[in-house]
Amino acid sequence: MxxxxxxxxxxxxxxxxxxxxxxxVTLDGxxxxxxALETARSITPDVWIVGDxxxxxxxxxxxxxxxxxxxxxxxxxxxxxxxxxxxxxMLAVDLPFVTAGLLQFVVARANSSExxxxxxxxxxxRLQPLCAxxxxxxxxxxxxxxREKRYKIDALFDAQRTDIIEEDVLESAGFPPMLFRNLxxxxxxxxTK
Numbered sequence: 001m002x003x004x005x006x007x008x009x010x011x012x013x014x015x016x017x018x019x020x021x022x023x024x025v026t027l028d029g030x031x032x033x034x035x036a037l038e039t040a041r042s043i044t045p046d047v048w049i050v051g052d053x054x055x056x057x058x059x060x061x062x063x064x065x066x067x068x069x070x071x072x073x074x075x076x077x078x079x080x081x082x083x084x085x086x087x088x089x090m091l092a093v094d095l096p097f098v099t100a101g102l103l104q105f106v107v108a109r110a111n112s113s114e115x116x117x118x119x120x121x122x123x124x125x126r127l128q129p130l131c132a133x134x135x136x137x138x139x140x141x142x143x144x145x146x147r148e149k150r151y152k153i154d155a156l157f158d159a160q161r162t163d164i165i166e167e168d169v170l171e172s173a174g175f176p177p178m179l180f181r182n183l184x185x186x187x188x189x190x191x192t193k
Contacts, residue, residue: 005087005107007040008063008079009033010072010130011051023056023093033059035096042100043089043107048082050075071151072130073142080139087111092130094182102175106133109165116163117141120154123167123177129153131180 011023011033023033030038033049037060040047053062063082067074076090087110089103102121110119110133120132130153141156150156167177 004085004111005044005089005133006046006048006079006083006085007044007089007091007103008075008083009036009040009047009049009060009091009093010075010079011036011049011056011093023051027096032093032096036091036093036098039098039100039103040089040091043103046085048079050079067146070146073145073151073153073156076129076134076153077139077142077146080134080136080142083136086135088134088136090130090132090134092182095131095180097179097181098131099175099179102131102170102179105170105173105175106131106165109133109163110135113163115161117161118157119163119165120157121165121167121170121175121180123170123180125167127154127157127164128180129157130182 024031027035037047047060049056049060049062051062053064056062063078065074066078066081072092079090080088087107089107091098106119106121110116113119117135117138118132121128145151145156
């Protein structure tokens, strides 16, 4: 799959609930950023960090937000505007349990679904837009949303152009909902021990 997809680790959040930069929080001896980069690099060598280059440039090439303070949608937009590939895997830095196998599954599904602008898993009853594949033209939908001051990602998913990988499909392929568990607070981190 190398060369067909770019991967972007979304690390630009404020981490207010964690109280410290989530990217540098350690889990099992590795930072969340290291874990996300390693997982993404198992899919493609074309891996970027969406976030402040001053903080992250020593780990991978960086893409700064073009629309700061717009949440994850701002990061996805910046990634898509900088990308040279049609398919773009987005992975939030605070999803440390996502596996390379899961990402390969989502990318393969995106590859086989040419009409889908977004290929997104559903787990625990919720869409997972921060572990999904976006085509570059999703950036136009994001720009329209910015003009309207709307920042909720899944509100932009057009039913005709969104391929949702349902939970039962994921589970039957060996990907349980717990893989999508994110770490937002020190308590979340403590429950991983």
